[in-house]
Amino acid sequence: MKRILSLILVIGILMSGAFGQAKKPTLMVVPSDNWCKDHGFMMKFNNQGSSEELPDYKKALQGSSDLILVIAKVSELMANRGFPCKLLEQELKKLSEESAEDAMLTSKSGAGVAENPIDKLKKSAKADIILQITWSVNVTGPKRSVTFVLQGIDAYTGKQVASASGTGAPSFSAELPVLLEEAVLAHIDNFNNQLQAHFDDMFANGREIIVRLKKFDSWDGDFESEYGGKELGQVIEEWFQNNAVKGRFNTTDATENMMLFEQVRIPIYDENGKAMDARAFCRKLQNFLKNPPYNLPSKLMMKGLGQATIVVGEK
Amino acid sequence: MKRNIVLVLLSAAFMFISTIPAMSQARAKKKAMRDMEAFRYEIECVGTGVQGTYLIKVWTYSKKPKVAIEQSKKNAVHGVIFKGFAGGGRGCTSQKPLASSPDVEDQFSEFFDKFFADGGDYYKYVSLSNDGSIDSEDRLKVGKEYKIGVVVSVMKDALRKDLENAGIIKPLDAGF
Numbered sequence: 001m002k003r004i005l006s007l008i009l010v011i012g013i014l015m016s017g018a019f020g021q022a023k024k025p026t027l028m029v030v031p032s033d034n035w036c037k038d039h040g041f042m043m044k045f046n047n048q049g050s051s052e053e054l055p056d057y058k059k060a061l062q063g064s065s066d067l068i069l070v071i072a073k074v075s076e077l078m079a080n081r082g083f084p085c086k087l088l089e090q091e092l093k094k095l096s097e098e099s100a101e102d103a104m105l106t107s108k109s110g111a112g113v114a115e116n117p118i119d120k121l122k123k124s125a126k127a128d129i130i131l132q133i134t135w136s137v138n139v140t141g142p143k144r145s146v147t148f149v150l151q152g153i154d155a156y157t158g159k160q161v162a163s164a165s166g167t168g169a170p171s172f173s174a175e176l177p178v179l180l181e182e183a184v185l186a187h188i189d190n191f192n193n194q195l196q197a198h199f200d201d202m203f204a205n206g207r208e209i210i211v212r213l214k215k216f217d218s219w220d221g222d223f224e225s226e227y228g229g230k231e232l233g234q235v236i237e238e239w240f241q242n243n244a245v246k247g248r249f250n251t252t253d254a255t256e257n258m259m260l261f262e263q264v265r266i267p268i269y270d271e272n273g274k275a276m277d278a279r280a281f282c283r284k285l286q287n288f289l290k291n292p293p294y295n296l297p298s299k300l301m302m303k304g305l306g307q308a309t310i311v312v313g314e315k
Numbered sequence: 316m317k318r319n320i321v322l323v324l325l326s327a328a329f330m331f332i333s334t335i336p337a338m339s340q341a342r343a344k345k346k347a348m349r350d351m352e353a354f355r356y357e358i359e360c361v362g363t364g365v366q367g368t369y370l371i372k373v374w375t376y377s378k379k380p381k382v383a384i385e386q387s388k389k390n391a392v393h394g395v396i397f398k399g400f401a402g403g404g405r406g407c408t409s410q411k412p413l414a415s416s417p418d419v420e421d422q423f424s425e426f427f428d429k430f431f432a433d434g435g436d437y438y439k440y441v442s443l444s445n446d447g448s449i450d451s452e453d454r455l456k457v458g459k460e461y462k463i464g465v466v467v468s469v470m471k472d473a474l475r476k477d478l479e480n481a482g483i484i485k486p487l488d489a490g491f
Contacts, residue, residue, distance in 0.1 A: 024491035080472065082488030145406070169362070169406025182363045186408040189471075193411050196487055203490055268490075 022203070022268045023275045023305055027078060028086040028127035029071045032134040032149075036060055057125070061089045069177050070133055073184045074150070078131075081192055091125035099123065128305050129195075130155055135180065143170035148183035150191050152198075156278070156306030157208050157262070162194035206245030206265035209278040211285075212309040213259040216299075219313025222256040227293055233259055239288055240264065243281070278308040286310055347377050347386040354417075356390040358400040360407030367472035369410065370444070371400055372453070374464045380454065383463035384443075391467040392437040395474065413475050413484055423483050440474040441467055 036042055036055035041063060043056040060067055068089075075085040102113045134149040145168050152162035164187035168179055202208070213236065215222055223233040230238075233254050240249045245265040253260035266281040274280075279302040289296040289312065299311045350356060357374040364370035373391045377383035394400065395410075397417050402409040414420070420427055430436050444466045453464030479486045 022490050024488070082486055082491075164408075166402070166408050167406070182406070185366055186363045186406070189410055190408065192487055196485070199487070199490070 021275065023277050024083075025128035025305060026086055027083050027129050027131055028088055028091065028125065029074045029131045029133060030057070030088055031055065031060055031067055032132045032151075035134045038136070039064060057088055058092055061092075066176060066180060070135070070180055070184060073181055074131060074133065074188065077184065077188045078192075085131070086125075086127050088125060095123055095125060126155065126304060128155055129153065129161065135183065137176060137179075138167065138170075140170060142172055144174075144176070144179065145170040146176070146179040146183050148180070148187060150184075150187055152191065152195055154208070154306065155304060156210050159208075161198040162191050164188070164191040164194070203268060205248070206267055207277070207306065209264050209266055209281065209306040209308070211240075211261040211264055211278070211282060211307075213261075214309065214311045215257055216311055216313035219296075221296075221313075223254065223259055223312075224256040232294070235294075236285070236289075239285060243284065277305040278302055282308040282310055347375065347382050350376055350386075354398060356387075356394065358391070358394040358398060360400055360402055360405070360410070361466055362405050362407065364468055367470060369395060369400075369469045369471050370466070371395075371469065372464050372466050374462055376457070376460050376462055378460045380449075380461050380463055383461055384449070384465055387463065387465040388441045388443065388467060389431055389437055391441050391465075391469050392474065393431065395469045395471055396478070413471070413478060415484065419483060426481065426483065436477075440470045440477075442470075443467055 031041075033055050036057075037053070039060065041056050041060035042053045043059070044051055044053055046052075071088065075087065078085050102115065105113050130153045132149075132151045132153055134151075136147050138145045138147060147165075147167045149165040150163065151160055153159070154161050166183075166187060168183050168186065171179065174182075213223070221232070223231065223236070225232050227235060236259060237251060240261060241247045243266075245267055249264040250262045251259065252262045264281075266278065267276055270276045270280060279300065282300055282302070286298050286300050288294075289298055289310075296312050297314050299315050300308060301311070302308045355376060359372050359374075361370045361372050371391060371394070373387040373394065375383040375387045375390050377386060394412075396413050397420055399410050399412040449463060449465060455462040455464075475484065478484045
C-alpha cells in the first residue's frame, strides 16, 4: 500500500513538473521618444543617406535624475505585483560588456566568437512588454502640475495592452520629483488592471504573435509552388487554421516570396502541457514543411516570446 | 411588602429604559450593515495617499452619527473591494474595485461575513484621518437620518495581497 502511495506521489510530482507555468513576459520601463526629444536626449545617425534621430537612452539616464526616479518607482510597484522589470540602464551596460567580452574572447586555437550580421542587429535592450513613460510639467502662474502617461506596449504586435494617464493636482510648493512620484502612485493600479485584462484575454484566447515566412533566393520554388493541387501558401494558411487557437489569425501579406501572419493566437501550453512561445509554435510549422510531400528545409529565427521568422529553402 | 413590590417594579422599569439606547444603537448598526451590503454609501477621492494606500472620503447614512463614523471604516474597505471610486478634482484618479465583479461577495459570502463582522479583519486595513473628527459641512441631515462624511486611509496594497492569498482575487502574475 505504501509503495502504491509513493508511486502516486512520484507520478504527481512528475506531472506537476510537466505542466509548467506559462512563459512570463518581461517588462522594461523606457522613456518615450517624445520625452527624449523634449529633453534633448536624441542622437542623429545617417541611415543610408537620410539623417534620422533616435532616442539616446544612455544620455537620458545619465542626464535626468527624474527619469531614474520614475523608472525606479514604476519598477518597484511592478515588482510588488510579481513582475520585476528589467532595468534599462543595466541592460545597456550588459550589452556593452557583452560585446567587449565577445571581441576579446578567443579559443586556445585562436578562434573568435561566431557572429553574423543578424546576431549583431539583435543585440539591443529588449523586453516583451515595454512600459513607455512620458510626462510634461504644466505651469499656470505660480502653480505646477504634471501630466503623466504610462503605456504598456507589446513589443511584437506593437499593440497597446495597457495605459494610464492624467494630470495631477496643481501645487504651489511641491517639487517635481514629488509630483512625479504622486503621478506614478495615482496611475499604477489602473495600469495594472488593464494589464490583468490583457493577461486574462491571453489565457482565454491564446498568446498573440506575429509569424513571417520568407524564402532564400537559392531555393528554386516559392509560396506559389503547387503540392497536390494546392499552392504552398494555401497549405500554410490551412496549417495556421488548424493550429491557431480557434483558428484565429490574419494573413496580412502574401506574395510568392513572403507571407506575413498577424494576430496569430497560439496556445499557452502545447499538448504535453509545456509552455509555448512563438518559437515552439513555429517549430511545428518548420517540421510540417520538412516532412513529405513538401520536404522543405527552413531556418527558424525568433524574437522574444511573440515573433518568429521562418526562411524556407535551406538552413 | 407593598414597598418591596414598588421597588422591584421601579428597578425593572429603570433597567428597561437603560437598555433602550443600546437597543436602538444595535438596530442602527444592523441597518448600517444592511446599507453597506446594498452599497448604500458613497466614496470620493480626497487625494493621492502615501504609497500603498487610498485616501478617500466615505459618506455613510445613519440615524446615529456615532454609528455612521464607525460604519464608515467598513464602508471604506467594502467600497475599495467592490465599488471603486471616481476621480475628479484635486488630481484624483478614478480607481476600479479590487474584485473583478460584485458577485465575488456572494461567492465568498462566508469569508466576507466574518471579514466585515464587528471586530473583523477589515479593521486592519483602515484608519481614520483627523482622529475621526468630522467637519461641519460633512455632517448633513437628510430626512430623518444623517449623512456623515469621514476621511479614511485604506491600505489597499496590504488588502489586495491578503485577498490574493485567500484566493478571493487573482494576482497579476497568476498562471505565470
